[in-house]
Amino acid sequence: xxxxxxxxxxxxxxxxxxxxxxxxxxxxxxxxxxxxxxxxxxxxxxxxxxxxxxxxxxxxxxxxxxxxxxxxxxxxxxx
Amino acid sequence: xxxxxxxxxxxxxxxxxxxxxxxxxxxxxxxxxxxxxxxxxxxxxxxxxxxxxxxxxxxxxxxxxxxxxxxxxxxxxxxxxxxxxxxxxxxxxxxxxxxxxxxxxxxxxxxxxxxxxxxxxxxxxxxxxxxxxxxxxxxxxxxxxx
Numbered sequence: 001x002x003x004x005x006x007x008x009x010x011x012x013x014x015x016x017x018x019x020x021x022x023x024x025x026x027x028x029x030x031x032x033x034x035x036x037x038x039x040x041x042x043x044x045x046x047x048x049x050x051x052x053x054x055x056x057x058x059x060x061x062x063x064x065x066x067x068x069x070x071x072x073x074x075x076x077x078x079x
Numbered sequence: 080x081x082x083x084x085x086x087x088x089x090x091x092x093x094x095x096x097x098x099x100x101x102x103x104x105x106x107x108x109x110x111x112x113x114x115x116x117x118x119x120x121x122x123x124x125x126x127x128x129x130x131x132x133x134x135x136x137x138x139x140x141x142x143x144x145x146x147x148x149x150x151x152x153x154x155x156x157x158x159x160x161x162x163x164x165x166x167x168x169x170x171x172x173x174x175x176x177x178x179x180x181x182x183x184x185x186x187x188x189x190x191x192x193x194x195x196x197x198x199x200x201x202x203x204x205x206x207x208x209x210x211x212x213x214x215x216x217x218x219x220x221x222x223x224x225x
Contacts, residue, residue: 008138009208010220052206055141071138071206077221078137078166078207079118079178079198 001026003033003064006071014043024064031060033070049074086146087139087168091175092117100163100181110160110183114190116198118178120171128213132172133221138206139168149200157193159184164197166207 006019015037024033030051038044050057052071053064064070097117104110123130150162160183167177178201182193202223209221 006138008206009136009210013220052138052141055138055144071141073138073206074208074220075222076202076204076206077209077223078135078142078205079202079223 001028001064001066003066003068003070005033005037006069008071009074009077010047011044011049011072011074014047015041028064029060030058030062030064033064034060037072044072047074084163086143086164086166087137088165089167089169091167091171091177092165092179094176096165097176097179097181100179104161104183107160107183109185111185112187112190113181113183114187114194115182116178116180116194117176120173120175120177122173123211125211125213125219128215128217130173130211131214132170132212133177134170134210134212134218135166135168135177136208136210137166137168142205142207145205146201149197149204152200153182153193153197156196157182157184157189159189159193162193162197164201166201166205170212 001024003022003024005022007015012018049072052058052073053062053068120133163181165179171177180197182190184190210218211221212218
């Protein structure tokens with residue numbers, strides 16, 4: 001399945017893009033997506049981030065589907 | 080039901096905008112206490128270099144949702160008459176204002192508590208990212224102390 005993944009802040013800097021389509025096997029979860037991305041972008045292995053699914057911070061076990069909006073979020077620094 | 084407004088503004092928040100905001104409340108005469116928090120960009124020294132500006136970006140759709148949720152929670156916890164929040168996106172130079180939170184109530188006590196709760200929640204929950212820019216155009220990414 002194809003997933004749209006958004007990158008922000010220092011994560012977008014490490015991946016050198018703001019979004020992309022990632023192929024993950026059907027039934028894949030957040031943890032599997034993270035591993036795939038850390039493999040694709042080695043810099044991610046040294047960065048701290050959370051994954052949001054449909055604008056809510058998600059745990060690693062959440063199973064993904066193609067209509068989810070997924071984002072990699074580095075530590076927040078608003079205010 | 081409180082109406083939903085956009086929080087983000089492009090660039091710094093001007094002192095005159097804040098003054099206008101105060102003035103607009105002069106017709107709301109059930110209010111007896113206003114409380115305001117202003118976040119200002121600090122010229123931190125990091126590894127011998129001085130921060131000149133912060134360039135803010137955000138996951139805007141999620142951030143607006145979070146601001147809305149925090150607003151609703153704050154209204155349900157505290158007896159407030161009204162509440163306004165503005166946050167900068169883009170470049171804000173040191174000494175300029177990047178966050179403006181304005182709460183109003185009939186009496187003062189809840190305004191202090193609500194304001195502190197609200198600002199703390201923003202720092203924890205809202206996906207905003209600050210890039211601290213130095214004079215030589217290099218940068219580091221800011222991380223909030225929670």
